[in-house]
Amino acid sequence: MAVSARAQRSSAAARRKRRFGAWPWLSIVVHLGSLTPLAWLIWQFLHDQLTVNPIQALTLRTGKYALVLLVLSLACTPLSTFLGWRQVLRVRRALGLYAFLYVSLHFLIFVGLDYGLDWKLLREAIFEKRFALVGFLAFLLLLPLAITSTRGWMRRLGQAWKRLHRLVYVAALLAIVHYMWAVKADLREPLAYGAVVVVLLALRLPFVRRLRRGLEAHGQPRSQTVP
């Protein structure tokens, strides 16, 4: 009995370990780090601390959080392939879904709070102006990605899942353009985010990946033969 209980406990520990890897703190950091800004934002909103223009503050802040999380989710794969930090792959989906959460809030605040669901105004605001339109397109692109982020959908879609989820780069680039078009003139911040997205995208291009594999094979052979 005692032995089997211990075995059970240890197998549960192994499951936990499999799930969180050797880095449970990474998961904790991601969940806390993604939800704390939301909690803080809600608290500030309820305590009237979001400037005298709270709707604009809510829109800007949710948009910024969404972009940061999206960039972080895109950084996971390169971090794993280039730096060998494989544990980050375990939080990639969570980061992507949190990004989608903030994108959705961003969109709902714009449509619901800012424009009060006034369809006439919204039609003009979204469809007649490229700035809101590209943001809206990015949101639409992310929607199927969020829906198909489950294991079930991964299994069902097989190879198509990978291709589908490459759309995240299109969404990220649209988000950058949306940001660039939203600022009054000083483009430095959106350009900085844009540069990061472009680098992350470049790292995934087949050409760059082949180059890396070539370098690796040349410099440090993977399988060393013992004489």
Next chain:
Amino acid sequence: MRKIDPSEITPEHIYRSRRQFMVGIGALAAASLLAGACGPSAPPSEEAREVDGPATTPEPPPTAGAETDELGDKLTEYAAVTGYNNFYEFSMDKESVAPLAKNFRVRPWTIEVGGLVRQPRTYAIEDILARFPSEERIYRLRCVEGWSMVIPWLGFPLARLLEEVEPLSEAKYVRFAALHDPEQMPGQRNSWFDWPYIEGLRLDEAMHDLTILSTGLYGKLLLPQNGAPLRLVVPWKYGFKSIKSIVRIDLVADQPTSLWMAAAPDEYGFYANVNPDVPHPRWSQATERRIGEMGRRPTLPFNGYAEEVAHLYAGMDLRKFY
């Protein structure tokens, strides 16, 4: 939002109660203000002019004025007017401007007025305050970003000052320059913009009675974040036209290029009249949010001053001259 020490701000209830009192005695002035096109009301109080630094004003002096603009819209809270500012010389973050501008030196301050004039002059700010009696003007301020306020300015028509220097007949435009002092204005270290801030008006716009040089608001001298010690207010144009902390005014023959025209010529034109039908190239200008309100309200042509100013642009294609 920045925590504001209660002693630092409003005494708005006092301001309002004094206003109530003044409405009693100055009913005529108040009525004319309500009915008229933001016309002059009571003369400025001596109190406002005696104080030599904005931060030292203990409480707002009494002014006669309405609780609303002539359209019946409430004045924007003093804390919002002085705490939410677009003043890129200090910061691009609206709430960082007031703290960064806290120690901005507004004395000594001189304003050079020259160019194509018969009598070029250099005014100390004290001269300006003494020579040109301030009156209260309640104006709507519409930011190109899509938000707006209603502000009780103190100021005097720019025309008074221009008449003193006697523009020559070749003078067609007025060019304004703000202070350039990166030591005091950290935002000017941002080299994205070509400092100093420059703005301009056509001479007839500059001479229009609605166009004022402002020295104060809510009965007090201007605070640095609002453009102390002297700023322009042109209520029918987007807020960025109303240049702050002016040090130079020149009468010129050719249309000046403003800082915003230089930064993004296809987006910010010389005229920048508030116009719901001419969208910014990237976003709509059909609606705005009044600070203090949640929803949106329609933007009015010429910010509600069409009756007074539309004739200035008769025959002009306002899409072309945006």
